[in-house]
Amino acid sequence: MAVPVIWRGTTPHGEDWVLVRRDDGFALRLGHEEMHIPGSGSDRISVTRRWWRTTLTVAGVPERARVLNGLSGEEGRRLEQAVQEALSSSLTVWTENLSTTIETAWHDLKWITEEEVAALLSTRPATADQEPAVAGHTREAGPLWLTEEGTRSWLRTVNDEIATAIAQQQRQFFDTVESSPLTDEQARAVMTYDNRVNVIAAAGSGKTSVMVARAAYAVSRGLAKPEEIVLLAFNKDAATELQTRIRRRFAAAGLPAEGVEATTFHAFGLKVIGRATGRKPTVAPWLTNNSDELNVLAEIVAELKDRDPRFRYAWDWFRLLLFTRPDEDFTEPAAPDTWDSARRATGYRAMDGTTVKSEGERWVANFLYLHGVSYEYERPYPHDTADAEHRQYHPDFYYPDIDVWHEHWGLDANGNPRPGWTDYLDGMEWKRQLHRQHGTTLVETTWAEVMQGDGLSRLEKELVGHGIRLDWNPDRPPARGVKVVTDADLLRLVRTFMLHVKANSLDRQEVKRRLDAGLLRNRRRSSIFLDLYWPIHDAWQARLAEGGYVDFEDMLVQAADHLESGRYVSPYRLVMVDELQDASQARARLTRALISRPGRHLLAVGDDWQSINRFAGADLSVVTGFHDQFGPGPTVHLTTTFRCHQSISDTAARFVIKNPAQVRKTVTSVHDRPVDRAAHEGVQLRTVASAAEVPRAIGDFLTRLCDAIHGGAITADSVSVDVLGRYHQDRNLMPQATPAGIRLAFRTIHSAKGLEADYVVIPNLSAGSYAFPSRIADDPVPALAMTGGDTYPHAEERRLFYVALTRVRRGVLLISPEHNPSPFVTELI
Numbered sequence: 001m002a003v004p005v006i007w008r009g010t011t012p013h014g015e016d017w018v019l020v021r022r023d024d025g026f027a028l029r030l031g032h033e034e035m036h037i038p039g040s041g042s043d044r045i046s047v048t049r050r051w052w053r054t055t056l057t058v059a060g061v062p063e064r065a066r067v068l069n070g071l072s073g074e075e076g077r078r079l080e081q082a083v084q085e086a087l088s089s090s091l092t093v094w095t096e097n098l099s100t101t102i103e104t105a106w107h108d109l110k111w112i113t114e115e116e117v118a119a120l121l122s123t124r125p126a127t128a129d130q131e132p133a134v135a136g137h138t139r140e141a142g143p144l145w146l147t148e149e150g151t152r153s154w155l156r157t158v159n160d161e162i163a164t165a166i167a168q169q170q171r172q173f174f175d176t177v178e179s180s181p182l183t184d185e186q187a188r189a190v191m192t193y194d195n196r197v198n199v200i201a202a203a204g205s206g207k208t209s210v211m212v213a214r215a216a217y218a219v220s221r222g223l224a225k226p227e228e229i230v231l232l233a234f235n236k237d238a239a240t241e242l243q244t245r246i247r248r249r250f251a252a253a254g255l256p257a258e259g260v261e262a263t264t265f266h267a268f269g270l271k272v273i274g275r276a277t278g279r280k281p282t283v284a285p286w287l288t289n290n291s292d293e294l295n296v297l298a299e300i301v302a303e304l305k306d307r308d309p310r311f312r313y314a315w316d317w318f319r320l321l322l323f324t325r326p327d328e329d330f331t332e333p334a335a336p337d338t339w340d341s342a343r344r345a346t347g348y349r350a351m352d353g354t355t356v357k358s359e360g361e362r363w364v365a366n367f368l369y370l371h372g373v374s375y376e377y378e379r380p381y382p383h384d385t386a387d388a389e390h391r392q393y394h395p396d397f398y399y400p401d402i403d404v405w406h407e408h409w410g411l412d413a414n415g416n417p418r419p420g421w422t423d424y425l426d427g428m429e430w431k432r433q434l435h436r437q438h439g440t441t442l443v444e445t446t447w448a449e450v451m452q453g454d455g456l457s458r459l460e461k462e463l464v465g466h467g468i469r470l471d472w473n474p475d476r477p478p479a480r481g482v483k484v485v486t487d488a489d490l491l492r493l494v495r496t497f498m499l500h501v502k503a504n505s506l507d508r509q510e511v512k513r514r515l516d517a518g519l520l521r522n523r524r525r526s527s528i529f530l531d532l533y534w535p536i537h538d539a540w541q542a543r544l545a546e547g548g549y550v551d552f553e554d555m556l557v558q559a560a561d562h563l564e565s566g567r568y569v570s571p572y573r574l575v576m577v578d579e580l581q582d583a584s585q586a587r588a589r590l591t592r593a594l595i596s597r598p599g600r601h602l603l604a605v606g607d608d609w610q611s612i613n614r615f616a617g618a619d620l621s622v623v624t625g626f627h628d629q630f631g632p633g634p635t636v637h638l639t640t641t642f643r644c645h646q647s648i649s650d651t652a653a654r655f656v657i658k659n660p661a662q663v664r665k666t667v668t669s670v671h672d673r674p675v676d677r678a679a680h681e682g683v684q685l686r687t688v689a690s691a692a693e694v695p696r697a698i699g700d701f702l703t704r705l706c707d708a709i710h711g712g713a714i715t716a717d718s719v720s721v722d723v724l725g726r727y728h729q730d731r732n733l734m735p736q737a738t739p740a741g742i743r744l745a746f747r748t749i750h751s752a753k754g755l756e757a758d759y760v761v762i763p764n765l766s767a768g769s770y771a772f773p774s775r776i777a778d779d780p781v782p783a784l785a786m787t788g789g790d791t792y793p794h795a796e797e798r799r800l801f802y803v804a805l806t807r808v809r810r811g812v813l814l815i816s817p818e819h820n821p822s823p824f825v826t827e828l829i
Helices: 039-046 073-108 114-122 126-130 148-170 169-176 184-190 208-222 236-251 266-276 290-307 309-322 359-371 424-438 446-450 457-463 486-504 508-516 523-547 552-565 587-596 626-630 646-656 691-711 728-733 781-785 795-805 823-828
Strands: 007-009 014-022 025-030 034-037 046-052 053-058 067-071 196-201 229-234 261-264 338-340 345-349 398-399 404-409 441-446 573-579 599-607 635-638 640-645 668-671 680-688 719-725 742-748 757-762 806-817
Touching: 007 034, 007 073, 014 073, 025 073, 025 126, 025 728, 034 039, 046 073, 053 073, 067 073, 067 680, 067 757, 073 126, 073 148, 073 184, 073 599, 114 148, 114 290, 114 424, 126 208, 148 169, 169 184, 169 208, 169 236, 184 635, 184 640, 196 266, 196 626, 208 229, 208 573, 208 599, 208 626, 208 823, 229 236, 229 266, 261 266, 266 552, 266 587, 290 309, 290 486, 290 523, 345 359, 345 404, 359 398, 359 404, 359 446, 359 457, 359 640, 404 446, 424 441, 441 446, 441 457, 441 508, 446 457, 446 523, 457 757, 457 795, 486 523, 486 587, 486 781, 508 523, 508 781, 523 680, 552 587, 573 587, 573 757, 587 599, 587 626, 599 626, 640 806, 646 668, 646 680, 646 795, 646 806, 646 823, 668 719, 691 719, 691 728, 691 742, 691 806, 719 728, 728 742, 757 795, 795 806, 806 823
Parallel strands: 196 599, 196 635, 229 261, 229 573, 404 441, 573 599, 640 668, 680 806, 719 742, 719 757, 757 806
Antiparallel strands: 007 014, 007 067, 014 025, 025 034, 046 053, 053 067, 338 345, 398 404
């Protein structure tokens, strides 16, 4: 444009304005301020004529510049023509840029990234909505127009075609970069070189091969230099494996590996802080050993107990009365965890050994035992009550020292019984009438009061009022075989909560806001926990400050701060994250900061079905909400497992996706053949009368495997068998002897992550606090400090069971008590 075209006028407030047509659009000057309106956005300028007045309206500018006066009718017509010319011109330029992007991608066989797509769409004129993408190009739904979605769809198609061409051109690379050729899925994950790539990898699908091959692919094609690549792992062993594999496979491919860095998040965070400040921080020495970590927390709690009797009482009250079965749903009661041989029925065993009929009654019984209150459970009422409609009455509790009876009603907060409990309210009234008729004293509690309110505190006052002398003693020994929550169990919950609080940079006010929002059903229980937690948190922080230390969570947050502020500038163009399902929010934030600048690429590999490290700060929402966390981009699935038989894979998948929060996917095994029962393949169940029979059951299974080897049903000289326990103490269930040809090992399920064996045995599949699922480990409280708290019942324990099932190549043996099976066994078999 040789001579600029200019329009002038004033705003309704009397301010002068000037609009200038330029080659790339328009410039609007208002006072000393100048605003650019690109040609593609010229439709923001509109002219309105009303009688003798012509008004100019501009969208997307400060309010004082939106309505402009002073144009004549002819000037208005000339401006409208200029707007149309600018739009037409910008459309031509934009379509040329789009074509050039596609032609360049084809010429270089290079993936068109989301960053490039976003740049194109940011300059897309609105008139492109009516522009066909390709002359004669049609789909079933009609022509493909260059709308925003149409443009994206076209570029996705171009990327698919380019990927097919890359797969052909780079076939030798994909066949040789790892010791075994990459599958089509693995190769597609490698060549999908977008800015944000989420790889959802099934168990045993070769995710490490994808990461190693991606690094080699980037170097071989000149997409990143070795020193511009970093791989972040959850633990040191995984980082070492990645580094070793990279050196070995790069050497085999003739590529330079020097500079490619595989490290842990923690080591990387320390490096960032050191480079940004010139002083690498010191991690608290007690954090290098998990037992030391709990020891320090134990010291803090002991000091708080000594200083504050109220803290001591609240700590033991929560530990012994509130910890187990923390968030029972009234309509879905906790599974029974013991077998009462006298009554020939399942039940709930209290601390004193009494078997009661509900979780609420157990809480009452434990409360009474810990306070030294003598009681009788379901003692017959002294008056004959049996008639044509009723049996002899057995009240829930009787207190002989004060001659008082106690009924614990199964009522919710609205006074309603469980669905299906017909005539329950009539039965309550009949019992109350009996006490009135015979002049006996009755005290009452309800499920809602005890499980979710202050029912136990109210019961305490009533008993004292009737003459009972309470003697609280948290050290009363439980009956033989009854396990109680230890200080260490509660300390682990405190530490887990602390990890999430710190990873999310939360304070008291934010946690309270989340509690008040009703995230958890049992608000009172959560409030008591928070009253315990914050003094411990403050004392922990004081210890760090005293020694001049940081903990890992604070360190990751500080490293992210340095990256976000620019005090440390990341040299990495390709960032890869291993085991994304294990990432905390602090790790996610550090990753976001690493890739915040243009031209950065993230590939994260994970499997939400295997997210089992909540106790270490892992937040499931990092992987399930990948694109919310890191930005838009493709998701690639690795659905082929090289490990499990198809029948085991299907069984495990059906089990884990009962939780609607888990990502739906189909897993296909390369071992898709009929299950060989003679070789003990597939999933089997063995029931036992008691835990004492578990070692024999394992021994019997090992003997059958040995017989199958000798008989030829198993075509191998030996097989590996892993006994996977939910707890370390499950090691005590191992058999004394191991037959020849059996390589037997015990591992906890957590430690078996990433490993595999020919056969797996999962013992101790019973119901209860220290069973599987664990009521201790799967506490809902940490959800208050998590971005996307998973409140599905036993969510983490369900994933842990999935991990156990998928460690196996051939067969799984589940061992469960006959009368007290785990709800997982009941659901699975």
